[in-house]
Amino acid sequence: MKTFLKKTLLPAALLVGTVLSVPAIAAEDAINVTNLSYRTGPFAATGTPLMNGQRDYMLMLNERDGGVNGVKLNYDECETGYNTEKGAECYEKTKATSIVTQPWSTGITLQVLPKSNVDKVPILAPGYGFSPMTDGKVFQWAFNPPATYWDGASMILKAISDGNVENLKGKKIVLLHLDAPYGKEPIPLIQAYADKYGFTFLPIPVGVKEMQNQSAQWLQIRRERPDFVLMWGWGAMNVGAVTEAVKTKFPMDKFVGIWWSGHDGDMKSVGEAGKGYRSLSWSLPDSNSQVMQDIKKYVVDAGKSQIGEGEFDWVFYQRGVLISMFTVEGIKAAQEHFGTKVVNPEQLRWGLENLKLDEAKLASIGMSGMIGPFSTACNNHAGHAGAWMMQWDGGKFAKVSDLLSADQDMIAPLVEAEAKKYAEANAPWPVNEECK
Amino acid sequence: MLYRTAGQFKTSYYADHALFPVRQDAMLLGFILLLAFVVFPMTADEFVFKALLVPVLIYALAALGLNILTGFAGQLSLGTGAFMGVGAYACYKLVSIFPEMNIVVAIALSGFFSAAVGVAFGLPSLRIKGFYLAIATLAAQFFLVWLFEKWAWLYNYNSSGAIQVPNIDMFGVTVAGPNASAVVQYYFVLCVVSLITLLSINITRGRIGRIWKSVRDMDIAAELVGINLMKAKLSAFAVSSYIVGIAGALFVFLWRGAAEPVLFDIPLSFRVLFIAIIGGLGSILGNYLGAILIVALPVVISALPSALGLPVSSATVEHLNTMIIGALIIAFLIIEPHGLARFWAIIREKLIMWPFPH
Numbered sequence: 169m170k171t172f173l174k175k176t177l178l179p180a181a182l183l184v185g186t187v188l189s190v191p192a193i194a195a196e197d198a199i200n201v202t203n204l205s206y207r208t209g210p211f212a213a214t215g216t217p218l219m220n221g222q223r224d225y226m227l228m229l230n231e232r233d234g235g236v237n238g239v240k241l242n243y244d245e246c247e248t249g250y251n252t253e254k255g256a257e258c259y260e261k262t263k264a265t266s267i268v269t270q271p272w273s274t275g276i277t278l279q280v281l282p283k284s285n286v287d288k289v290p291i292l293a294p295g296y297g298f299s300p301m302t303d304g305k306v307f308q309w310a311f312n313p314p315a316t317y318w319d320g321a322s323m324i325l326k327a328i329s330d331g332n333v334e335n336l337k338g339k340k341i342v343l344l345h346l347d348a349p350y351g352k353e354p355i356p357l358i359q360a361y362a363d364k365y366g367f368t369f370l371p372i373p374v375g376v377k378e379m380q381n382q383s384a385q386w387l388q389i390r391r392e393r394p395d396f397v398l399m400w401g402w403g404a405m406n407v408g409a410v411t412e413a414v415k416t417k418f419p420m421d422k423f424v425g426i427w428w429s430g431h432d433g434d435m436k437s438v439g440e441a442g443k444g445y446r447s448l449s450w451s452l453p454d455s456n457s458q459v460m461q462d463i464k465k466y467v468v469d470a471g472k473s474q475i476g477e478g479e480f481d482w483v484f485y486q487r488g489v490l491i492s493m494f495t496v497e498g499i500k501a502a503q504e505h506f507g508t509k510v511v512n513p514e515q516l517r518w519g520l521e522n523l524k525l526d527e528a529k530l531a532s533i534g535m536s537g538m539i540g541p542f543s544t545a546c547n548n549h550a551g552h553a554g555a556w557m558m559q560w561d562g563g564k565f566a567k568v569s570d571l572l573s574a575d576q577d578m579i580a581p582l583v584e585a586e587a588k589k590y591a592e593a594n595a596p597w598p599v600n601e602e603c604k
Numbered sequence: 605m606l607y608r609t610a611g612q613f614k615t616s617y618y619a620d621h622a623l624f625p626v627r628q629d630a631m632l633l634g635f636i637l638l639l640a641f642v643v644f645p646m647t648a649d650e651f652v653f654k655a656l657l658v659p660v661l662i663y664a665l666a667a668l669g670l671n672i673l674t675g676f677a678g679q680l681s682l683g684t685g686a687f688m689g690v691g692a693y694a695c696y697k698l699v700s701i702f703p704e705m706n707i708v709v710a711i712a713l714s715g716f717f718s719a720a721v722g723v724a725f726g727l728p729s730l731r732i733k734g735f736y737l738a739i740a741t742l743a744a745q746f747f748l749v750w751l752f753e754k755w756a757w758l759y760n761y762n763s764s765g766a767i768q769v770p771n772i773d774m775f776g777v778t779v780a781g782p783n784a785s786a787v788v789q790y791y792f793v794l795c796v797v798s799l800i801t802l803l804s805i806n807i808t809r810g811r812i813g814r815i816w817k818s819v820r821d822m823d824i825a826a827e828l829v830g831i832n833l834m835k836a837k838l839s840a841f842a843v844s845s846y847i848v849g850i851a852g853a854l855f856v857f858l859w860r861g862a863a864e865p866v867l868f869d870i871p872l873s874f875r876v877l878f879i880a881i882i883g884g885l886g887s888i889l890g891n892y893l894g895a896i897l898i899v900a901l902p903v904v905i906s907a908l909p910s911a912l913g914l915p916v917s918s919a920t921v922e923h924l925n926t927m928i929i930g931a932l933i934i935a936f937l938i939i940e941p942h943g944l945a946r947f948w949a950i951i952r953e954k955l956i957m958w959p960f961p962h
Contacts, residue, residue: 207919247906247918252867256860257655257903264651278766279862282782298764347753349764349864356763376866586763593760594770594782 202266209249211403221488274350284309302550303587314553319574347373420444458534546603607955653786664895669847675885677840678820683741686748689868690718691849722845752865884943893944
């Protein structure tokens with residue numbers, strides 16, 4: 169008796185859904201850029217400034233220049249809450265209209281990566297995602313400029329060994345990482361370094377559920393007495409780790425995080441006690457640069473921004489600006505190459521593959537010194553830009569090193585092997601044969 | 605008027621035992637099947653398939669599995685997410701070890717792995733009951749997710765620790781993996797779900813189902829009339845975990861395409877449990893109603909403002925969504941504590957009387 173009408177409400181819900189999912193018709197001469205944002209959920213604190221920065225750069229271009237070469241940018245967001253399931257849903261919703269997909273989590277990236285060859289929408293994962301994506305021959309539609317996690321790991325190892333990794337011989341290095349695809353990314357590379365240079369490497373995972381209570385992990389770190397602790401943390405995990413490090417009196421100058429573990433808001437909670445903590449960053453905040461002043465003038469002072477008190481100077485806010493810049497420069501390159509105004513996803517793919525961000529270019533868009541110069545190519549989708557070490561001085565992050573560069577001799581063989589493994593596991597996987 | 609049962613006489617036991625003794629019920633089901641098999645595939649676009657139809661069916665199947673255990677046999681379980689994970693990982697290993705194996709066979713076999721694990725974790729149910737049993741199944745949840753993370757063989761030593769579904773063909777049509785088309789995957793899921801639903805209806809209204817129900821209502825009385833409690837409880841765990849395992853395999857292979865261990869963590873178990881409870885424990889229809897409320901409605905709500913042209917930011921919509929769904933769950937449970945299926949049953953009773961209540 170209970171089985172009749174299995175899906176009574178389904179038709180109603182679905183009819184509504186069908187009607188609603190018809191994409192809004194884009195206005196003439198506009199490019200839709202939809203971002204899979206996460207202003208809610210456990211990682212909202214780190215996500216919000218990044219999303220604000222991305223949004224404000226595009227708004228500024230629309231206000232100042234009327235878009236890109238006369239084409240307005242329709243910046244939009246689809247909220248995922250950093251949830252993979254919502255992310256996949258957003259991807260389905262936006263892939264028809266948006267010219268680029270920004271998945272914003274390694275989990276969502278892994279989910280949409282296999283579909284990129286079918287749907288033909290470029291995936292832009294700046295400074296995150298799957299490190300082997302840099303192999304553009306295999307991952308034709310995925311881009312992770314300006315540097316991969318493996319570049320980051322290599323640069324950190326260089327920085328803590330004063331420029332010569334040989335110095336690490338006999339030392340012990342702990343990697344405190346989020347127990348998720350993101351946190352596991354650097355392990356193969358650091359392991360390869362450990363094997364070659366003879367230091368002890370110990371990864372200590374932090375489960376997503378225990379992010380805020382890492383006493384067990386730090387007890388282990390105290391017992392192991394490592395020479396350095398590297399951190400691949402995110403969101404609440406950063407605060408948890410820094411607080412525990414302060415509590416266990418771990419020397420802060422031996423504690424180094426990747427670029428996602430250098431958030432001003434996280435460090436503010438420990439303030440002075442966190443002095444000496446370092447974080448690698450491929451972006452340098454510079455509130456006096458031309459671009460930031462323009463954003464201040466056209467967006468923030470005009471009351472169009474969503475940023476909060478002091479957020480303007482944050483590393484993550486200004487990094488968001490740079491991330492939008494990648495998309496915009498890709499659009500510009502494509503417009504020029506194809507001689508069209510409104511580029512489509514396939515043309516943007518070409519644009520992202522031919523980014524040329526040298527000093528002169530960065531100066532012309534008002535971003536001198538905010539990011540290391542780099543260029544992408546068909547076999548190099550990351551660009552392998554350099555990065556700086558930033559140090560927390562108790563109130564803000566300050567640059568403490570010159571531009572570091574990654575050791576591609578260590579990384580390239582691993583990239584090739586992992587990309588090949590991926591393509592084989594997902595056969596038939598199209599490879600760009602034209603690219604040499 | 606619309607639902608008049610007067611005049612529908614049963615002249616044989618066979619007719620009286622039919623799946624749908626009331627003609628209108630059968631017609632209604634026929635109409636819904638027509639919608640599901642013909643109308644939706646013709647009208648829906650890829651987003652509707654991937655964000656509404658397929659997830660509703662898969663979650664409904666998982667809830668159906670749980671409902672057999674909790675609603676029919678009365679054994680509370682919090683390990684559903686992990687059992688789905690067992691099905692998914694088993695299917696992944698089967699497909700990677702035997703690449704030429706038909707996907708239907710692989711999915712059907714992967715159910716047996718989760719059934720075996722389910723029975724193993726169901727053993728405590730012979731000694732403990734109610735909330736204590738829920739805690740024992742919670743142990744399964746923690747242990748299995750930990751295993752998915754640590755046992756690298758399960759994910760073929762992939763450096764990211766996630767599993768990825770390769771392209772899988774069946775009779776020349778790609779059914780799983782990035783190249784599969786949404787409509788094919790929908791039909792695949794729909795057929796599997798319909799088949800299992802039909803089997804479940806017949807199991808639960810037959811001898812085995814009555815044994816389960818008697819155990820649920822009073823196990824001591826059931827034992828006194830000669831029911832073997834061990835057999836009854838373990839068979840409920842086995843059947844339930846089998847269905848849940850199949851739902852897990854479909855979840856990853858026909859919908860998500862990739863999965864990381866944390867996906868099968870407690871939130872998934874709770875989600876499935878909520879679907880079963882809100883839909884109605886001890887009902888099969890309820891699983892579908894619950895899945896529509898919990899899975900499909902948020903998607904529809906989040907698409908509403910942009911479709912109507914309201915300038916609401918997507919983060920605000922997400923917050924509103926959580927509030928609306930939460931309020932609806934409470935509202936429905938206040939109106940009808942026995943779930944949506946019971947709610948429908950009352951509406952149906954009224955319709956049969958309408959417009960001339962005595």
